[in-house]
Amino acid sequence: MAERSTAAVDVADNSGEQPLTAKADQSTADGVAKNPERDTDSDEAQGVGPEGSLQKASPPELHSGHKLARRYRLEECVTRLDGFSSWRAVDEKLRRAVGVHILPAEHVRARSVLAAARSSALLGDPRFVQVLDAVEENDLVYVVHEWLPDATELTTLLTNGPLEPHDAYQMVSQVASAMAAAHREGLAHLRLNPNAVLRASTGQWRIRGLAVNAALRGISSDTPQRTDTEAIGALLYAALTQRWPYENNAYGLSGLPKGVGLIAPDQVRAGVHRGLSELAMRALANDGATASRHETPCTTPEELVKAIGEMPRIRPPEPAFTAPPEYQRTTYQQGTYGRPAPHPGAPQPITTPPPPLQSRTGKVLKWAVSALLIAALGLGSWQLADALMDQGGKSDDTNKSQQTGDGDKGGAKPNPMPISIKGSREFVATGDAQHPGDVANTYDGNASTYWRTRTFNEGPPIAPYKPGVGIVYDLGSAKTLRTATLDLRYPGDHTTVELYAADSLTPASLDSMDQIGKATTTGTTATVRVTKSVKTQYVLVWLTAVPYSGPDSAAYATAGYKQAIGEVKFTG
Numbered sequence: 001m002a003e004r005s006t007a008a009v010d011v012a013d014n015s016g017e018q019p020l021t022a023k024a025d026q027s028t029a030d031g032v033a034k035n036p037e038r039d040t041d042s043d044e045a046q047g048v049g050p051e052g053s054l055q056k057a058s059p060p061e062l063h064s065g066h067k068l069a070r071r072y073r074l075e076e077c078v079t080r081l082d083g084f085s086s087w088r089a090v091d092e093k094l095r096r097a098v099g100v101h102i103l104p105a106e107h108v109r110a111r112s113v114l115a116a117a118r119s120s121a122l123l124g125d126p127r128f129v130q131v132l133d134a135v136e137e138n139d140l141v142y143v144v145h146e147w148l149p150d151a152t153e154l155t156t157l158l159t160n161g162p163l164e165p166h167d168a169y170q171m172v173s174q175v176a177s178a179m180a181a182a183h184r185e186g187l188a189h190l191r192l193n194p195n196a197v198l199r200a201s202t203g204q205w206r207i208r209g210l211a212v213n214a215a216l217r218g219i220s221s222d223t224p225q226r227t228d229t230e231a232i233g234a235l236l237y238a239a240l241t242q243r244w245p246y247e248n249n250a251y252g253l254s255g256l257p258k259g260v261g262l263i264a265p266d267q268v269r270a271g272v273h274r275g276l277s278e279l280a281m282r283a284l285a286n287d288g289a290t291a292s293r294h295e296t297p298c299t300t301p302e303e304l305v306k307a308i309g310e311m312p313r314i315r316p317p318e319p320a321f322t323a324p325p326e327y328q329r330t331t332y333q334q335g336t337y338g339r340p341a342p343h344p345g346a347p348q349p350i351t352t353p354p355p356p357l358q359s360r361t362g363k364v365l366k367w368a369v370s371a372l373l374i375a376a377l378g379l380g381s382w383q384l385a386d387a388l389m390d391q392g393g394k395s396d397d398t399n400k401s402q403q404t405g406d407g408d409k410g411g412a413k414p415n416p417m418p419i420s421i422k423g424s425r426e427f428v429a430t431g432d433a434q435h436p437g438d439v440a441n442t443y444d445g446n447a448s449t450y451w452r453t454r455t456f457n458e459g460p461p462i463a464p465y466k467p468g469v470g471i472v473y474d475l476g477s478a479k480t481l482r483t484a485t486l487d488l489r490y491p492g493d494h495t496t497v498e499l500y501a502a503d504s505l506t507p508a509s510l511d512s513m514d515q516i517g518k519a520t521t522t523g524t525t526a527t528v529r530v531t532k533s534v535k536t537q538y539v540l541v542w543l544t545a546v547p548y549s550g551p552d553s554a555a556y557a558t559a560g561y562k563q564a565i566g567e568v569k570f571t572g
Contacts, residue, residue, distance in 0.1 A: 062074060062077075068102075068137075071091060072142075072144060073089055074100065075087065075089055082216075083107050084102060084109075084113075087099065089144075096147075097147040099146070100142050100145075101143045102141070103141045104140065105139045105141050109216060110141040112218075114141055115215070119186075119187060120211045120212065121134070123187060124433060125432065125433060126426070126436045127174065127177075127178035127204070128182070129148065129206055129208040129209075132145060151200050151206065153194065153195055153198055154195075154238075155194040158242055158251075161242060162240055165276060168239040168276055169308075169314040169508075170504065170506070171235070172236045172279070172308065173305075174508065175207060175232055175235065176308060177301075178207055179301040180304075181430070182210060183224070183301055188224035188227070189210050189213070189214065191209050191213035191214050193234075193251060194235060196213065197235060202423070230284055232304060234246075236283065237280045237284060238253055240276055241265045241269045243256060243268055244256070262281075264280075275314075282295055283304055418571055419475050419570040420476065421473050422474045423473070424440060424443070425439065425472050426451075426469075426471055427542075434452070434454055442567060443567065443568055447567050450489055450555075452489070452555055452562065452563070453543065453546060455562045459545065459560075462543070462546060468510075468543055470542035472505050472507065472540045473570070475538070475570065479535060479572050480533065481501075481516070482530055483528065483530065484497075484499055484527070484528045484541060484570050485527050485569045485571075486525065486528075486541065486568055487565070488525065488564065488565060489555070490546075490552075490564065491524050491547065492547030492548055493522050493547055494522050495522070495543065495563055496545035497519050497521075497526045497541065498515055498517070498528075499517040500540035500542060501513060501540075505538055514532070514534065515532075517529055517531050517532075541565075543563060546562055547561065
């Protein structure tokens with residue numbers, strides 16, 4: 001009997017191992033092109049080691065075209081190492097690319113890999129690569145996971161140089177927040193390195209290999225939070241300096257010179273952001289070797305998230321402005337059309353101005369122009385007098401018209417213009433996500449589709465379960481926002497909606513955003529008016545209180561405090 005479960009797991013990388021016996025030229029398990037032999041890190045560089053000796057197990061005899069569960073067709077072997085293999089495959093049922101890790105059922109680590117996959121499945125955090133299936137079947141154990149063709153490893157990004165301060169800030173903020181959430185659920189990574197951190201095309205950073213990479217390698221740690229925090233510090237160090245903060249070379253990065261010890265990033269490379277440099281050293285604290293001796297080291301991802309929140313926000317760089325070229329007069333406008341350009345240094349000829357209109361034709365033209373001017377002045381005077389005579393009879397009507405427009409003294413307010421939504425992503429401040437796959441239902445033009453919250457036992461305030469739940473919307477470009485209108489599914493006492501201006505589709509925290517509006521309603525419509533004039537491309541719609549409603553079979557929701565959003569519309 002096959003055992004199946006939905007899980008969230010990442011792709012196993014090849015770091016710190018001997019060269020592979022099976023090679024794949026231009027593919028990785030997350031869809032990013034790479035050479036499987038280029039990973040050169042070691043357990044010493046990462047600071048952790050395997051549990052004892054590895055009991056080898058014979059890898060299963062698999063080949064391209066082989067099918068698992070009559071559904072997953074293997075396409076290309078990406079990794080073959082220590083008795084397990086990783087493949088790019090096709091889910092023929094859903095017609096999409098997937099990745100698969102395969103072990104023999106008798107492999108010494110097969111049980112731990114299944115346990116790690118099923119444990120990480122409970123997290124359900126979209127910041128981690130998701131697993132679609134975890135199976136034991138026909139003497140095989142295999143884990144099917146997402147394939148991310150639009151994601152790029154941090155290793156690849158660093159080949160072009162260090163990251164910009166804002167990109168490095170976003171990376172460490174999102175990775176630290178994700179790992180803090182994982183550790184709250186008792187999950188550790190233990191193999192967090194530049195190959196395990198990916199940047200999607202949307203700009204969101206995602207982590208692969210949570211718990212499972214360590215299980216595949218047989219790695220454990222007595223201090224898992226310290227291990228993951230130091231790994232995040234190493235990622236930030238590499239992002240700032242393009243160097244690995246240890247003496248060994250790893251992930252295509254040069255290590256620090258031997259004998260100098262751990263030195264701050266701003267001492268390795270000029271122009272490094274000082275705040276980020278100190279943050280990296282606080283996470284990498286080894287025997288007090290921090291950049292600033294009075295700063296306490298960060299030993300857990302939660303402490304690192306707190307330290308990031310205390311830093312001033314690092315804003316994205318201003319877009320470069322290219323001045324338009326100077327206006328060039330043509331040779332025709334200069335009065336030299338058809339003439340050869342003078343040689344450099346040659347004296348410029350003096351052009352004699354044309355004689356005035358002294359001929360008979362010229363005099364006729366002057367008289368004609370004068371007559372036209374006199375006629376135009378007379379016509380204008382007559383129209384002005386006629387308008388002044390009519391003004392007295394229309395003064396009453398004018399006064400009436402000036403009193404309209406809600407007391408705006410005759411000035412017409414601009415008509416509200418709808419703002420289209422270009423993208424969205426659920427924002428998770430703490431704990432689990434709500435329903436991240438349904439966020440697009442809130443602007444698909446169909447009020448019968450919706451994004452819904454989970455059902456809470458107490459309310460209306462969602463706290464203390466969560467500070468709130470909501471969605472960040474991308475308006476395409478920076479726009480002046482006036483109102484946000486929400487179609488809600490459940491009426492009752494009461495729903496509270498707040499608006500925040502965010503700096504990206506994946507803001508670091510709620511504290512990093514500015515609140516620009518708030519409204520409370522007991523009906524099924526909420527209109528939030530912006531009280532602070534601001535231009536923003538990203539807007540967070542944030543629910544902090546939801547009403548009580550009975551069971552909803554159409555939404556598969558039980559009785560309790562909950563809410564669902566059918567449509568969101570913005571006007572500017």
